[in-house]
Amino acid sequence: MNDPESNNSSSRNFSDEVAPDKAFDAKSFLKQVSRQAGVYQMYGSDGKILYVGKAKNLKSRLSSYFQSSGLAPKTRALVSRIQHVEVTVTPTEAEALLLEQNLIKHQRPPFNILLRDDKSYPYIMFTSGDEFPRLAMHRGVKRKGVSYFGPFPNVGAVKSSLSFLQKTFRLRQCEDSVFQNRTRPCLQFQINRCTAPCVGYIDEETYREDIRHAEMFLLGKSQALVTELADLMEAASNELNFEKAAEYRDQISALKRVQAQQIVESGTADVDVVALHQQGELVCVHVLYIRQGRILGSKSHYPKGQMMGTESELLEAFLGQFYLQSVERDFPKAVLLSHEVASVDVLAEAIQQQSGRQITFQNSYRGQRQQWMQLAASAAKENLQAKLASKQNTLQRFEALQDALGLESMPERLECFDISHSHGELTVASCVVFDTNGPLKSDYRRFNIEGITGGDDYAAMEQALHRRYTRLQKGEGVLPDILLIDGGKGQLNRAEEVLAGLAVTGVLIVGVAKGTTRKAGFETLILPKGEGEMTLASDSPALHLIQHIRDESHRFAITGHKQRRDKKRRTSRLEDIPGIGAKRRRELLRHFGGLQGVQKASVGDLAKVPLISKKMAEDIYSALNTE
CATH class of the missing domain: 1.10.150.20 (5' to 3' exonuclease, C-terminal subdomain)
Known part of the structure; x- marks a missing residue:
């Protein structure tokens, strides 16, 4: 159930019943709401989405928002902004859940718990159609004639597995263009990580056997593989082929080391272990991936949203997005949960409708599964504490910057611009954004600078600022409290002229000039309107914040310039x-x-x-x- 216009659902829009300049009439609205299952969408006076929710009984659920008392502060903040509500009735609660997740994914309501969507998961692939298959990481569309293993939770897990496979089974990872043009073995052969099939040092049959062993490892058949390698080692020893026997011995040792590092359940287990930890306004959900009884990897997620709830409610919101919104998902047979979630039966039904996979959700377990949960819960707590400490440190830096600049209130949003080019060619300007949580990468922007004299950084800065703040003045973003310009008085004056020309007010512009030694810690802050210059102590938290955002803008600009330059070089x-x-x-x-x-x-x-x-x-x- 992904389309509000589907024949399996009916939609009713109550936006016409309330004039935009009047308060929302909840009493009249609730009289007309169905008691069936469905989805509701709440909108503000500007017509933008505020919140999307699903309910088994729409009338009962929506009535709970408009009680005279007992609402949480953030729920009251949501209700105070509601201008109209749209309701979509669905045949079942499971279909309501699917529609809710589809709407959240595409509309990104600010009051919902939002999880960053992984566009694709990494796989390990073997180019099985080749004479000597290549081992590599893969993302994106799958091709015919290629064997895929995964998906893996993150690139780190893939690289770790690739490194092990290369060391243990000595398989090639080079591109076909390199493989087909070698006349002598490369460094990988010299360091004993490849058998050099490119120059015929191994025959196809033997290489294929190494590929089969690697596939057995990736399929979780490690114990069967150890047994098979032990038999091969014994046979090679009986034939007095001690060199080959030593190779099998080393492979067995490597496999046993990997097994010793894992917590392995007797038999096989395909489970996800999901543990949530909440502290204040921050939440961490740590997912441990167990496949074939082996810990494949793990990942921490930090859902964001303006309206938090209980840990069970947060976990419920996370599970819906995690299992129903991703482009690709390797579904386990079971999911172990750190907290009890009321609607897991509905979630399991929705997953079955969407993907045809049957999953059980459990919050009661023992033995090895209890150990896995303890690992995940401990990781969630430790990672959240580390993030919280980082956030508090950033907040202290913002407070120090307020004191250093003598501001009446603490700045909450900083922007910094930088310019990068190669001798005036292919100029790129960067804009990076920090808030009190640190870098806000979703708001970063790059500008390809055109139509200026090569190497004219003033003109480049002027063009970038004009393009950026023209958009902001049109309401396409949020104005910063402080604009940092990586440069001296000239750049600062040009920035002031641009913002004045666009009638941008309320933005403090500060230039960040390198000191006489051009070393970190000796920067000079150039204040606007001829207010002079300021030098902060090298251990000042305010200076550290400025250095951080300046360095980040520098990195972002250089990366953009290199990408643009490399693209041109690839173009004939x-x-x-x-x-x-x-x-x-x-x-x-x-x-x-x-x-x-x-x-x-x-x-x-x-x-x-x-x-x-x-x-x-x-x-x-x-x-x-x-x-």
């Missing part, structure tokens, strides 16, 4: 010549062996290439040999 100069399409480029590159050969060719040589006329050859020669 032939693409800029009118009339030279993909077919003619391919013929040219094939005939001359590459762009260098095309550049060295004469007009006569170019005209000999199929599909290239004399006039076109002259155009190509002129384009490639004229600055």
